[in-house]
Amino acid sequence: RPGSAAEAVAMPSAQLPALQPEGGRMERGGRRRSEAEEAEKGRVKRTIIKDWKTRLSYFLQNSSNSTKMKAKKVGKHHTYFRPSSEEAQLWSEAFDELLANKYGLAAFRAFLKSEFCEENIEFWLACEDFKKTKSPQKLTSKAKKIYNDFIEKEAPKEINIDFQTKNMIAQNIQEATHTCFSAAQKRVYSLMENNSYPRFLESEFYQELCKKTPITRAAQGT
Numbered sequence: 001r002p003g004s005a006a007e008a009v010a011m012p013s014a015q016l017p018a019l020q021p022e023g024g025r026m027e028r029g030g031r032r033r034s035e036a037e038e039a040e041k042g043r044v045k046r047t048i049i050k051d052w053k054t055r056l057s058y059f060l061q062n063s064s065n066s067t068k069m070k071a072k073k074v075g076k077h078h079t080y081f082r083p084s085s086e087e088a089q090l091w092s093e094a095f096d097e098l099l100a101n102k103y104g105l106a107a108f109r110a111f112l113k114s115e116f117c118e119e120n121i122e123f124w125l126a127c128e129d130f131k132k133t134k135s136p137q138k139l140t141s142k143a144k145k146i147y148n149d150f151i152e153k154e155a156p157k158e159i160n161i162d163f164q165t166k167n168m169i170a171q172n173i174q175e176a177t178h179t180c181f182s183a184a185q186k187r188v189y190s191l192m193e194n195n196s197y198p199r200f201l202e203s204e205f206y207q208e209l210c211k212k213t214p215i216t217r218a219a220q221g222t
Helices: 002-074 085-090 095-100 102-114 119-131 136-151 163-175 182-202 204-210
Strands: none
Touching: 002 102, 085 204, 095 102, 095 182, 102 119, 102 182, 102 204, 119 136, 119 182, 136 163, 163 182, 182 204
16 A cells, blocks of 8 residues: 555655764764763873872881981081983892892882882891891891791781792701801792883883983982
8 A cells, every 4th residue: 555655665765864873872872972081081190190109108117217317426417319211121130139129118018008018028028137247146036037027827918838948948947057047038039030020111100201301310329
């Protein structure tokens, strides 16, 4: 029938205009969501970098205070400034390059704190200090403190090492030597080098340090 044919033709064409605006709304909505997501990512990035800078400032302040105490004894004073982008890029060449730099070490500690595994670098630093100890009495007291802080079960900063290594340390500190914590220190160093260090190099904060900055670096005090 002519009327039915006309209706059959008209029905799909009548539906098309209704579909197009709906598609347009979805596209605009998608763009809005995409813009909102980008804005949120930018906000999160700024928050992360700001948080990092706060933590870094804390670690540098502590490092600076420690250095000032030592400087009074030898009549010297050193202040640590933000490294140049070239200096920061050197840290990616080797893990030891990072640890040997005061600013880099502070930045890495701030990163580990953000990952809730700061105890690893603190244990490593405690071991480095322990190996420099000359007095037998201090060696024993430091060994017990390191054991209590990092090794024993449910220690406040317990590190992740195997039971056998923990037992060996417990026996060794009874007559403390400079090698008491060598095995554990190597394990923790390897853990940081193979896991935390690569993530640090990919972090927003490190990438920020590697960017060229127009700010002129102040000369270090002598």
